[in-house]
Every structure is written in C-alpha cells, then in structure tokens.
Amino acid sequence: MKHFVSIMRRVHSGWLLLAGSVCLACAAMLLLDHVRVVQQVRNISVPLVAQLAQLERRETTLQAQVELSQLQSAVTVGSLGEKLDAYVLPQELDYDRVIALFDLLSDTLTQQKLLAKMSDIQIDDEEQIDSNGLHIHPVRVAFTAHQEGVEQILLLTRLSGLLTVSDALTADEVELLFSGTEEENPAGIIALEQFLSLDLLRYAQDSKGYEEQVHRSLTSPLFERIFQSVLQNSLLRDARRIFGGDFGRLLLEQRVWPTPFFTVHEMHIRPGSAPGWYYLDLVIHAWEKDS
Amino acid sequence: MFKTLAMRPSFGAILRRVALPFFIFAAVLLGFLVTSYTLLLPRLTEVNVAGQNRDTLQLQQHVHELTAAVTDLEEQRRQLVTPLRQGLYGTIKEEKFARFSAYDVFTQIESAAANLVADQKDVVHLSSLQYQPSEYVLILEGDIRNVGSRSMTVLAQYVDALKNLPAIADVEPPRFTRVFQETFGYHSPFVLHLRLL
Numbered sequence: 406m407k408h409f410v411s412i413m414r415r416v417h418s419g420w421l422l423l424a425g426s427v428c429l430a431c432a433a434m435l436l437l438d439h440v441r442v443v444q445q446v447r448n449i450s451v452p453l454v455a456q457l458a459q460l461e462r463r464e465t466t467l468q469a470q471v472e473l474s475q476l477q478s479a480v481t482v483g484s485l486g487e488k489l490d491a492y493v494l495p496q497e498l499d500y501d502r503v504i505a506l507f508d509l510l511s512d513t514l515t516q517q518k519l520l521a522k523m524s525d526i527q528i529d530d531e532e533q534i535d536s537n538g539l540h541i542h543p544v545r546v547a548f549t550a551h552q553e554g555v556e557q558i559l560l561l562t563r564l565s566g567l568l569t570v571s572d573a574l575t576a577d578e579v580e581l582l583f584s585g586t587e588e589e590n591p592a593g594i595i596a597l598e599q600f601l602s603l604d605l606l607r608y609a610q611d612s613k614g615y616e617e618q619v620h621r622s623l624t625s626p627l628f629e630r631i632f633q634s635v636l637q638n639s640l641l642r643d644a645r646r647i648f649g650g651d652f653g654r655l656l657l658e659q660r661v662w663p664t665p666f667f668t669v670h671e672m673h674i675r676p677g678s679a680p681g682w683y684y685l686d687l688v689i690h691a692w693e694k695d696s
Numbered sequence: 697m698f699k700t701l702a703m704r705p706s707f708g709a710i711l712r713r714v715a716l717p718f719f720i721f722a723a724v725l726l727g728f729l730v731t732s733y734t735l736l737l738p739r740l741t742e743v744n745v746a747g748q749n750r751d752t753l754q755l756q757q758h759v760h761e762l763t764a765a766v767t768d769l770e771e772q773r774r775q776l777v778t779p780l781r782q783g784l785y786g787t788i789k790e791e792k793f794a795r796f797s798a799y800d801v802f803t804q805i806e807s808a809a810a811n812l813v814a815d816q817k818d819v820v821h822l823s824s825l826q827y828q829p830s831e832y833v834l835i836l837e838g839d840i841r842n843v844g845s846r847s848m849t850v851l852a853q854y855v856d857a858l859k860n861l862p863a864i865a866d867v868e869p870p871r872f873t874r875v876f877q878e879t880f881g882y883h884s885p886f887v888l889h890l891r892l893l
Contacts, residue, residue, distance in 0.1 A: 415708070418712040422719070428719070432726040432729050435726070435733055449756065453752075460762045471769055471773050474777055538784075559799035559802055562799075563797040563798070567789075601777055669798040672826070673827070674825040
C-alpha cells in the first residue's frame with residue numbers, strides 16, 4: 406500500500422511538472438506575441454493612424470470636388486469634342502485654314518519686320534502613318550526670317566492643335582494645381598476648372614483678367630506660388646508670347662482658331678544674308694483622322 | 697561526514713517537492729497573460745476608425761481601401777476637368793510633347809553657341825542645322841573662327857557644351873582640324889551628328 410502511494414505521488418508530480426512546463430511554454434509564446442503586437446503598433450499602426458487622417462480628409466475633399474466638377478463639365482465636354490473633330494483633328498484637312506494660318510503668320514511677322522519672305526506652301530497627299538486611323542499631310546514651306554521670327558514660327562508649330570489652357574499643361578502641372586486647391590479651398594476647383602477649360606487663345610489675349618478670376622477664388626500664398634510657377638514655367642508662357650498680340654487677335658477675327666494639329670517632320674536652318682537672319686525650310690505634318 | 701550525505705535529498709525528491717509550486721506559478725502566469733492578451737492588449741492597441749475598432753491588420757486593409765478610393769476619385773476628377781487627355785487626341789498630344797520640339801532644339805543650340813566664349817559672340821558660325829525628329833537626328837555644319845590658333849580647343853569645348861544640352865542624348869565625335877584662311881585666319885570646320893532625346 407505504501408509502495409502504491411509512493412508510485413501515485415511520483416506520477417502525480419510528473420503530471421504537475423508536465424502541465425507546468427506546458428503552461429510555461431504557452432506563457433512564453435503569449436509573451437512573445439505581446440512583444441510582436443506592441444512592435445506592430447509602434448512600427449505600423451502609429452504611422453498609419455497619422456496617414457489615415459490625411460487620407461480621410463483627401464477623400465472627403467475629392468468627393469466634394471468630383472460632385473462639383475460633374476455639374477460643371479457636362480456643358481463643356483461636348484463643345485470641346487466638336488471643336489476637336491472639326492478643326493484640330495478633322496476627317497479631312499481643311500487646306501484653306503492651313504493656308505490662312507500661314508498667311509496670317511507671314512503678315513504679322515512681316516509687319517514686325519521679323520520676316521522677309523515666305524515661300525509657296527505645298528501640301529502633299531495624305532499618308533497613312535499607323536493603324537490607329539491617323540493620317541498626315543506633309544506641308545512644305547520655307548521662310549527667310551530673323552531669329553525672333555524663326556522662334557515664333559517654330560513656337561506656332563509647337564502650340565498648334567492645342568485647344569484649352571489645360572492642353573498647354575503637363576499632367577504633373579495640372580496635378581500640382583489640384584493639390585493647391587485641396588490645401589486651401591476645395592470649392593475652388595470650380596474656378597480652377599473654368600480656368601483649365603478656357604480657350605487657350607482667349608486666355609492669351611486677356612491673360613491677366615482670367616488669372617485674376619482664379620486669384621479671387623483661391624487666395625492663399627501657397628496656391629499663389631504654385632499658380633505663378635505653373636504660369637511661368639509651362640507652355641502658357643509661350644502661348645501668351647505668340648497668341649497674346651496681333652497674331653492672336655487676327656486668328657480670332659479671321660476664324661482660323663483652333664489651328665490644325667501640326668508636328669515638325671524636318672527642319673533645315675541656314676544663315677541668311679544678314680546677321681541674325683536665317684533661311685528656314687520646314688516639312689510639317691498636318692494630322693487628320695479616319696472617318 | 698556520513699550524516700550530511702545521508703540528509704541530502706535526491707533529485708527526484710526535489711522535483712516532487714517543486715512540482716506543485718512550479719505548476720501553480722506557470723498556470724497563474726499563463727492566466728494573467730491570457731487575460732492580458734484577450735482583454736487588455738486589444739484595448740490598448742486597437743484603433744477606433746469610423747466607429748469601428750481595428751487592429752493593425754484591419755487598419756492596414758482600411759488604409760489600402762482608402763488609398764484606392766482616393767486614387768479612383770483623383771482619376772474621376774482628372775477625367776472630368778481635363779477630358780481631352782484621354783483618347784486619340786490625348787495620345788498624340790502626349791507623343792508630341794514627350795520630345796523636345798524644333799523650337800527647344802533651335803534655342804538651345806543658339807544659346808550654346810552664343811555663350812561658348814565669354815564676351816565674344818561670333819565664335820561659332822553655323823552654316824546648316826538639319827533637324828529630323830522622326831529619326832532623332834540633328835546635323836550641324838559650320839566652323840569655329842575668330843579665336844586664332846585655339847579653334848580646335850574651342851571646338852572641343854563646343855562639343856562638350858552640346859553634350860550637356862537637355863535635348864541632346866549624344867554627340868558623335870567630329871574630326872578636329874585647323875585650317876588657315878586669309879579672310880578670317882585659323883578656323884576649325886565641323887560636321888556634327890547629334891542624337892536627340
């Protein structure tokens with residue numbers, strides 16, 4: 406009997422030791438889990454919570470701006486699409502408009518004493534350039550012009566085919582302006598949207614007036630800095646330079662705006678007979694799309 | 697000596713003696729930790745977002761969903777405010793402005809020539825500038841003059857200046873020569889093949 410009790414005590418102690426060891430092992434694992442959770446909170450949750458407030462604010466702002474933009478854009482998109490199809494990427498290139506455009510440029514530069522001569526304009530038959538349904542007409546023209554005149558001719562080819570202020574801005578520049586409105590006044594998106602969808606030529610003709618309208622809605626120094634930086638470093642500066650004067654006014658009066666979409670295919674420049682003057686031979690591609 | 701050895705308990709006896717306290721200690725510790733893990737830790741580490749308690753994983757997922765929603769809204773706003781960036785027109789406009797224009801190339805080349813030698817504007821005489829953007833090629837012909845016997849050195853400087861222009865990817869090294877002509881003395885004619893970006 407005594408022997409039996411002794412055996413039972415040994416077995417009992419063994420079970421207690423085993424159970425204690427299992428409990429201790431579980432406790433160690435739970436302790437490690439505590440450490441892991443605390444580390445996660447410190448490394449992940451705390452930065453996420455800081456980010457969360459900003460994200461929620463942006464979501465609310467963007468929702469408000471999208472709702473406002475939906476109301477505003479319903480009117481403008483249709484008319485822009487029509488202008489694009491009729492004048493910028495037409496199904497059939499309007500030769501009269503191409504000739505009228507170069508005629509007006511030639512007249513303006515001649516009056517400014519920046520152009521001595523413009524050659525005949527030769528428009529070749531259309532050529533298919535890719536499978537996207539786009540064609541080009543090579544347009545050959547030569548000029549004898551002063552350096553400033555050459556620059557204006559090349560600028561016109563660069564800005565040709567642009568319709569609105571937003572077309573003259575890169576995606577990054579537009580995004581920068583958007584972020585400026587979010588920081589200050591989300592409802593300012595309307596003023597910005599009206600500015601971005603402005604006709605580029607009308608903007609260039611009265612740039613100060615249209616910029617002032619944006620200033621009235623978005624007044625913070627931060628937005629002002631962003632806005633000025635975009636105005637000075639984008640194609641808008643070139644647009645004001647070339648379309649801001651008589652040439653722009655004539656384009657409107659003679660109904661030659663918007664211009665067809667041009668790209669320079671070849672350019673050959675040689676020095677002219679006087680210092681600062683050049684002979685400029687251009688082969689330009691005028692684009693059109695399939696019907 | 698014999699007595700002391702007889703009193704020392706065996707290892708088995710020590711284990712039997714500590715078994716119960718050891719078990720009680722481990723069980724209580726586990727109990728505390730389980731309580732902490734199930735009741736205390738969530739209270740201290742979960743974050744209440746939009747009326748709902750979220751742990752780290754749920755918080756990560758929520759931020760991920762919110763970021764996706766913001767990106768989607770940005771895209772919607774972009775399409776509404778600048779609708780012409782999409783489609784055929786947007787694509788060819790992007791292609792046109794992705795490369796440096798004839799205007800950029802002309803003004804950059806003019807500027808490099810004008811600023812090559814300080815206080816002297818008539819050093820680089822360009823007789824031809826051919827720009828073929830479809831093949832990313834620009835060919836310059838001309839000569840370096842009015843710098844005396846340094847014309848070859850100045851030509852090397854001009855090549856370096858051209859290489860540093862934003863629109864130029866590479867300049868094929870030209871043949872460096874110096875020729876004497878009675879009208880304007882030593883000069884170095886060049887034909888430069890430039891690869892455009």
